[in-house]
Amino acid sequence: MKQKNWELKLIFWIIAALFAAFLAGPILLLLGKSMWDGGFTFEFYASVVSKKGFLGALGNSFAVAAASAVLATVIAFLMAYAVHYTGLPKWFKSLVTAVATLPMFLPTITYGFAIIYSFGKQGLITRLLGRQLFDLYGFGGLLVGYVIYTIPVAFLLIHNTMGFVDKKALIVSKVMGDKNLSTFWIAVLRPLLGTLAGAFIQAFFLCFTDFGIPASVGGGYDVIATLLYNQMLGGIPDFNRGAVIAMIMLIPSVGSICILQILERFNIRYNRIDQTELRKNTTRDVCWGVGDTILSVMILAIFAVIFVVPLVESWPYKVGFTVTHFQSVFSDGSLLAAYGHSLTMALLTAALGTLVAYGAALITARSTLSRGYKQGIESIALVTNAIPGMVLGVAYLFLFSGTSLQNTMLLMILCNIVHYFSTPYLMMKNALSKMNAGWETTAMLMGDSWIKTILRVVTPNAMSSLIEVFSYYFINSMVTISALIFIAGAKTMVLTTMIKQLQYVNRFNEVFVLSLLILATNLAAKAIFTWLANREAAHAVKK
Amino acid sequence: MNLKKCLAIGLSLTMSLSLMAGCASGGSTSGAASGEKQVVIYSNADEEAVTAMQNALNSNGYEGKYIFQTYGTSELGGKLMAEGTNLEADMITMSTFYVQSAQDQNKMFLPLTFDVNTMAEVPDYTAPITSQEGAIILNTELMKSENLPTPTCLKDLADPIYAGQIAVTDIQSSSTAWLLIQALVSAYGEQGAQEVLSGIYQNAGAHIETSGSGPLKLCRAGEVAIGFGLRHQAVADKASGMPIDFVDPTEGNFSLTESVAVLDKGENTNPLAMEMAQCIIDNGRAELQQTYPNPLYEGETADSANKSTYPMTFGEPLTFELFKAHQDLSERAKG
Numbered sequence: 001m002k003q004k005n006w007e008l009k010l011i012f013w014i015i016a017a018l019f020a021a022f023l024a025g026p027i028l029l030l031l032g033k034s035m036w037d038g039g040f041t042f043e044f045y046a047s048v049v050s051k052k053g054f055l056g057a058l059g060n061s062f063a064v065a066a067a068s069a070v071l072a073t074v075i076a077f078l079m080a081y082a083v084h085y086t087g088l089p090k091w092f093k094s095l096v097t098a099v100a101t102l103p104m105f106l107p108t109i110t111y112g113f114a115i116i117y118s119f120g121k122q123g124l125i126t127r128l129l130g131r132q133l134f135d136l137y138g139f140g141g142l143l144v145g146y147v148i149y150t151i152p153v154a155f156l157l158i159h160n161t162m163g164f165v166d167k168k169a170l171i172v173s174k175v176m177g178d179k180n181l182s183t184f185w186i187a188v189l190r191p192l193l194g195t196l197a198g199a200f201i202q203a204f205f206l207c208f209t210d211f212g213i214p215a216s217v218g219g220g221y222d223v224i225a226t227l228l229y230n231q232m233l234g235g236i237p238d239f240n241r242g243a244v245i246a247m248i249m250l251i252p253s254v255g256s257i258c259i260l261q262i263l264e265r266f267n268i269r270y271n272r273i274d275q276t277e278l279r280k281n282t283t284r285d286v287c288w289g290v291g292d293t294i295l296s297v298m299i300l301a302i303f304a305v306i307f308v309v310p311l312v313e314s315w316p317y318k319v320g321f322t323v324t325h326f327q328s329v330f331s332d333g334s335l336l337a338a339y340g341h342s343l344t345m346a347l348l349t350a351a352l353g354t355l356v357a358y359g360a361a362l363i364t365a366r367s368t369l370s371r372g373y374k375q376g377i378e379s380i381a382l383v384t385n386a387i388p389g390m391v392l393g394v395a396y397l398f399l400f401s402g403t404s405l406q407n408t409m410l411l412m413i414l415c416n417i418v419h420y421f422s423t424p425y426l427m428m429k430n431a432l433s434k435m436n437a438g439w440e441t442t443a444m445l446m447g448d449s450w451i452k453t454i455l456r457v458v459t460p461n462a463m464s465s466l467i468e469v470f471s472y473y474f475i476n477s478m479v480t481i482s483a484l485i486f487i488a489g490a491k492t493m494v495l496t497t498m499i500k501q502l503q504y505v506n507r508f509n510e511v512f513v514l515s516l517l518i519l520a521t522n523l524a525a526k527a528i529f530t531w532l533a534n535r536e537a538a539h540a541v542k543k
Numbered sequence: 544m545n546l547k548k549c550l551a552i553g554l555s556l557t558m559s560l561s562l563m564a565g566c567a568s569g570g571s572t573s574g575a576a577s578g579e580k581q582v583v584i585y586s587n588a589d590e591e592a593v594t595a596m597q598n599a600l601n602s603n604g605y606e607g608k609y610i611f612q613t614y615g616t617s618e619l620g621g622k623l624m625a626e627g628t629n630l631e632a633d634m635i636t637m638s639t640f641y642v643q644s645a646q647d648q649n650k651m652f653l654p655l656t657f658d659v660n661t662m663a664e665v666p667d668y669t670a671p672i673t674s675q676e677g678a679i680i681l682n683t684e685l686m687k688s689e690n691l692p693t694p695t696c697l698k699d700l701a702d703p704i705y706a707g708q709i710a711v712t713d714i715q716s717s718s719t720a721w722l723l724i725q726a727l728v729s730a731y732g733e734q735g736a737q738e739v740l741s742g743i744y745q746n747a748g749a750h751i752e753t754s755g756s757g758p759l760k761l762c763r764a765g766e767v768a769i770g771f772g773l774r775h776q777a778v779a780d781k782a783s784g785m786p787i788d789f790v791d792p793t794e795g796n797f798s799l800t801e802s803v804a805v806l807d808k809g810e811n812t813n814p815l816a817m818e819m820a821q822c823i824i825d826n827g828r829a830e831l832q833q834t835y836p837n838p839l840y841e842g843e844t845a846d847s848a849n850k851s852t853y854p855m856t857f858g859e860p861l862t863f864e865l866f867k868a869h870q871d872l873s874e875r876a877k878g
Contacts, residue, residue, distance in 0.1 A: 052874075122765035137749035219749025226716075226753065233617035234716040235866060236644070237624045316765050317684065317786050394621060402629035486622060489631045490583045490612035504615040505590050506756050506763070506776065 007450045008367045011359040012377070018356065019380050022418045026395030027250070027383070033398075034243035048231075048244045057222040058248070064139060064223065065207035068146035069154075072203045073196060075147070075295060076100065076154035082288040084162040085188065087278055092289065097159065099296040102303065104152035105522035107479040107496055109503060110306055110515045111145050112216020117305040119144075122316035124305045137219030145213035148302060150203035153423055156472065157202065160427045160465055161195040164434035167276040193266040198426045201256045202385065205422075209249065209388035212482070224249060225388060232394055239394070246391045253386035257379055269437050310512040325509040329517075335498070342494040343521070345412055346477035353417040353424060353473040354466060360421075361428030366440065366458065377425075385422040389482030392419055397486050407489025415487060416477045424469040431465035432458070464533055471529040475522045582609040582816050585632035587616045588801060591779070591834040592673055596636070599827035605819055616641070616718070616755070627651045628808055633816040636823075639802040640718055642669055644863055646804075653807045657821040660841040663856070669802035670824050674837035676796040676851050677722030678774035680759055683786040685768035696793040697726055700769065701742025708768040710750035710758035711743060714866075714873045719755030722797045723771050724869045725857045730794040733872060740876035751877075762787060774851060775834050795855035798837060 034044055048054060079100045083093045103111070118125045119136050126132050134140045169187035178186065189196075211225035218226060224245065232242035305315075310326065312319045329335060360381070364374045396415060405411045435458070443453035459466070481496040488497050495514055502510045586593060593613060600609060612632070614622070620641045622630060627649035635642070643666060646652050652668040659670040679694060686693065691708060694700055700709055714720035723743075727736035744751060750767055752758055758770025759777060763785060774796060777789035803820045806812070828840065836850040845854075859865055 116764060116766065120764060120766050215753045220751070221749075229617075229753065230713075230715045233621045235714055235718050235721070235870060236863065237621050239625065314763075314785060318784070394625060397622065397625040401626040406629065407631050485614075485618050490585070490610045493612065500615060500618075501613045504587075504754070504756060506760050507590075508760070 005367060005369055005450075008363055008369055009373075012363050012369070012373050015356060015360055015363075015380075016376065018414075019384075019418065022396075022414050023380065023384060023387075025399055026392060027387070029395050029398055030243040030246050030391065032243075033240050034247050037240065044240045044244045048241050048248075053222055054227065057224050057227050060221055061208055061224040062252075064142050064146065064221070065204050068143055068150060068207045069200045069203035071143070072147045072150040073154045073158075073200045076151050076158050076199060077196065078288075079151075079292055079295060080155055080159040080162055081188070082292045083159060085167075085278065086288045087280060087282075087285050088289050092292075096292050096296060097155075099299055100155040100159075101152045101526075102299065103148045104475055105479070105519050105526075106303070106306070106515050107481060107499060107518060108149060108210065108212045109481065109499060109511065110303075111148055112213055113508065113511075114148075114302050114306055115141055115145055115217055117309060117315060118302050124308060125301060127316075136217050138217075138221040141217030141219065142214060142221060142223070144302075145217055146207040146210070148299065149210065149213065150206050151299070153202050153206060154199035156468065157195055157199040157423065157426055157430065158192065160468055161192060161430040161434065163464065164270070164431055165191045166270045167278065170278075171276065190266055194260065194263040195426075195430050197259055197263045198430070201259065201382070202423055202426065205253065205256070205385040208252065209386065211388070211390070228388065229390065232390065239398075242391075242394070246387070249388070249391075250383065250386050253382045256385075257382045260378065260382070267433055270434055306512055306515060310509050310516065314509075325513050329510050329513040334493070335495075335514075338493050338495050338498050339517070341409070341492055342478055342496070342518075345409055345416070345494060346474045346525075348409075349413045349416040349420075349477040350470045350474040352413065353420065354470045356417055357421065357424035357428050357469050358462075358466065360425050361432050362454070362458075365429045365432035366435075366437070381422050381425045384418055384420075387419075389419055389480065389484075390486075393483035393486035396483070400487075407487065407492060409492050411487050412484055412492065412494075415483050416473070416480060419480070419483055420473060420476050424472055427465055427469055427472070428462070431462050435461055467529050467533040471526055474525055474529075478518050478522055478525075580813060581607075582634060582813050582819055583632045584609055584611050584634045584636070584819070585619060585622075585630070586611065586613050586636040587619045587638065588613065588636050588673065589776070589834075591775070592636075592801070592831060595830035595834070596672070596823050596827050598830060599823050600819055603822050603826055605815070605822065608815060609819060617716070620645075623651075624648060628806055630806060632806060633808070633813045634803065634805050634820055636672055636801055636803045638718060639665070639669055639671060639800045640861060640863075640866065642666075642802055642804050647863070651807055652804045653812065653817070655805065655820065656817055657824070659824070661839055662841060662843075665802070669804050670820065671800040671802045671839045672823060672827065673801045673831055673835040674798045674839055675801065675835060676774045676798040676837065676854065677719070677726070677771060678777060678796055678851065679790040679792055680762050680770040680772050680777045681788045681790060682762040682765060682768050683788050685765060689768055691768055694769065694790060694792075697723065697743070697771075698731075698739050698794070700746065700771075701739050703742075703746070705746045705769060707746065707748055709743065709746045710752060710761045710767040710770040711747050712755050712757055712772070713751045713753060714870050716753040717755040718799065718866070719773060720771075720873070721861075721866065721869060722773075722799060724873060725797040726792060726794040726855075728869070728872070729797070729855065729857055737872055737876045740873065741878060744877055759787075778849075779834070791852035793853060795853045796851040797855055797857060799861070800839070 035041060037043065079096050082088060083096055115136055117123055119133055120126065121132065170183060173183040173187050209225055211229045214223050214226050228242060228245045228249070231238050231245060309315045311321055311323070313322050360377045363369060364377050392415060396411065400406050400411060439457050440450065440453055443457065479496060481500055484494060485497050485500055488494060495518060499511050499514050588596070593611060597611060600606070616638055619637055623637065623641060623645040628651045642652070646668060654667045655670055659665065661671060665671060681693070689708065691705065711723060712720040714724060724736065724740065727739050731739060750761060756772060756776065759772045759780070761767045762770045763780065774789060777787055780787040781789065803823055805816045805820050828843065832843065832846065836845045837854055838845050
């Protein structure tokens with residue numbers, strides 16, 4: 001019996017249209033710019049690749065991004081493991097989860113400052129410890145910055161999937177007499193291989209495409225993102241050569257698509273996910289507790305300075321307590337308008353983005369559509385990952401300038417949805433692919449329509465992931481800068497663009513105050529969303 | 544079921560809201576005078592300059608009739624080049640160098656309709672508002688604690704005694720660095736400039752910054768003892784009590800100007816834009832000169848207390864080609 005799947009096909013074409021306009025369009029534009037100069041030419045490619053230092057920067061980018069991604073994935077795994085597989089008290093697990101995702105709540109502009117103000121010559125930690133811990137300009141600083149930047153993403157992916165892995169396998173494995181290491185591999189690592197690879201890839205591309213952190217602590221260690229920035233927005237904007245670099249940066253994403261395809265076969269679907277009791281083991285708990293505390297403290301330590309600096313007159317030389325910075329920020333009239341815009345944009349992005357990610361994941365993880373459709377979605381997801389925000393912003397400038405979408409909130413929302421599509425999609429896909437594959441067929445045999453099945457069976461089971469995705473989109477929309485600075489207009493300015501302007505005039509105290517405001521908003525939002533999720537779970541149980 | 548109904552209603556509201564957001568922000572409904580569209584001004588100017596310009600506009604009857612939006616130089620430069628006359632702004636103030644590049648590429652500015660009596664010749668679509676000079680910036684605390692001699696000229700900065708203590712800007716990413724290179728080329732010629740620059744880059748090590756305000760930022764944070772950047776920013780920091788000082792290098796305080804320009808939007812050109820541009824030039828210069836002392840117009844003089852010691856202008860006109868040539872010089876100096 002052939003399923004018609006018209007609903008899924010409709011969803012596919014809507015998503016395809018969305019990404020055709022707002023992802024493929026910009027990429028094709030860039031491709032054109034990299035090869036067109038009155039006529040078809042490879043001159044730009046030749047001049048960029050042969051330029052001194054280009055290949056070195058490319059190699060550097062790969063090295064530091066790979067190292068950071070590995071480290072971030074490992075740390076994220078350790079923290080997620082403690083949350084799911086130990087008997088630590090609930091409050092501790094919540095704390096670990098909060099700390100692991102904390103860096104995501106702040107604009108990335110703050111990481112560079114956080115590192116310099118913590119570990120620099122006059123840094124907070126340097127002063128506390130009496131000496132500088134490491135040379136923060138170059139590979140070391142980049143590594144620290146990138147790891148902090150990517151732990152939240154890796155953690156979210158791993159933590160999300162771990163919730164869908166059946167722990168009964170642990171019991172079965174023990175009963176069968178496996179040694180501890182075998183149990184670990186069979187029951188924990190193998191089901192997660194796809195996710196771990198996904199987390200690594202996400203982290204890798206985040207590092208590969210970011211230029212904010214190298215701008216602060218990169219030092220002499222050239223990376224490709226800096227080269228891209230210099231070409232696009234340097235002393236002389238050269239969009240053609242910038243487009244060439246952007247195209248070259250897309251190439252690794254092809255490799256990542258292949259890796260994820262290969263690891264698909266390690267995926268296991270579960271008939272039912274039971275909440276199993278874990279064995280009591282105090283030694284295990286204490287070890288993990290201590291380990292995770294150390295990791296958490298390290299992450300928090302770096303951000304402590306963001307709380308300290310706005311409350312003193314002028315770090316590092318005048319450290320008297322003062323609230324003047326807070327006052328000057330909050331008395332600025334344009335702040336409220338920008339804050340309103342930020343909130344609206346974040347909420348709308350979250351709502352629409354969740355729908356898009358959900359639809360896309362349904363197609364790849366829970367449908368019988370042919371491979372072509374699924375490959376299409378996978379490629380879209382992994383390509384959006386590899387485009388730096390700045391490139392997307394500039395491409396949108398070229399594409400939509402002069403149209404009615406120029407400088408509108410809608411364009412900003414769509415840009416965010418496209419820019420941040422990857423991780424939510426992966427989260428939803430991982431969740432949906434762990435659930436029983438037979439639900440749709442059973443429901444169809446029972447006479448329910450596809451929509452009914454999705455709404456009544458799949459969605460409630462995936463609700464925790466949906467809410468995670470919603471909060472991910474919300475939080476990232478609140479903190480994103482690099483694309484928005486180009487497409488926000490005078491009437492649609494948001495908080496983060498204000499931060500960028502303050503940064504140019506070196507008003508860093510105000511930058512930190514605004515960052516704290518964003519942090520507070522994100523924390524409040526997360527609390528609300530978690531409360532909603534728990535309410536929904538309790539509601540479901542009661543029914 | 545209740546929750547699902549709420550979700551459904553919520554989602555439909557969301558969709559309609561976003562469609563409305565799409566249309567609403569396109570048109571202008573924010574507090575403008577009846578029927579008149581507000582003039583949108585894009586600017587890369589610093590805070591003091593923006594305040595001066597706004598004061599000039601407000602005290603001449605234009606309050607509420609404009610929206611001022613500041614950007615970083617790089618982003619505004621990118622927008623100018625990419626968007627051309629589709630730019631949301633009706634008027635801009637921007638580094639003159641960028642305005643000229645944008646005009647060459649996009650032909651996007653109107654010739655100014657009012658008299659511009661500058662001391663030096665400027666293109667007919669620009670009128671300079673500020674002249675920003677470069678100077679050596681010092682962190683007095685670090686100079687003391689590291690026992691460093693105070694440099695008097697840029698050539699001093701190539702002295703190995705300053706190794707690891709200097710921060711400069713990369714001319715690849717910011718035109719502020721041009722001030723340094725102009726001074727070196729003017730004093731020592733191309734070859735000499737490259738040698739001195741090479742020594743300076745060696746001393747700077749990891750601190751060749753992407754942003755023009757980067758060196759000052761590092762000086763403030765106590766990361767480096769010496770930087771090169773915009774003089775007026777260092778003056779302001781010193782006045783606010785930070786351990787920052789500045790030295791005018793003997794090679795000269797070279798300057799780059801920022802200018803006002805009006806976009807040519809054909810029929811959609813806002814007539815108020817040209818009036819406001821004129822207002823800023825006629826009425827704003829007095830306050831602007833308090834922060835940027837260099838005289839630009841006939842009849843202006845420099846305040847002797849505030850002005851730099853060696854104000855100089857580069858011998859050749861500051862063109863795109865010259866900038867590129869100096870960028871190449873800088874790359875050769877990096878070795």
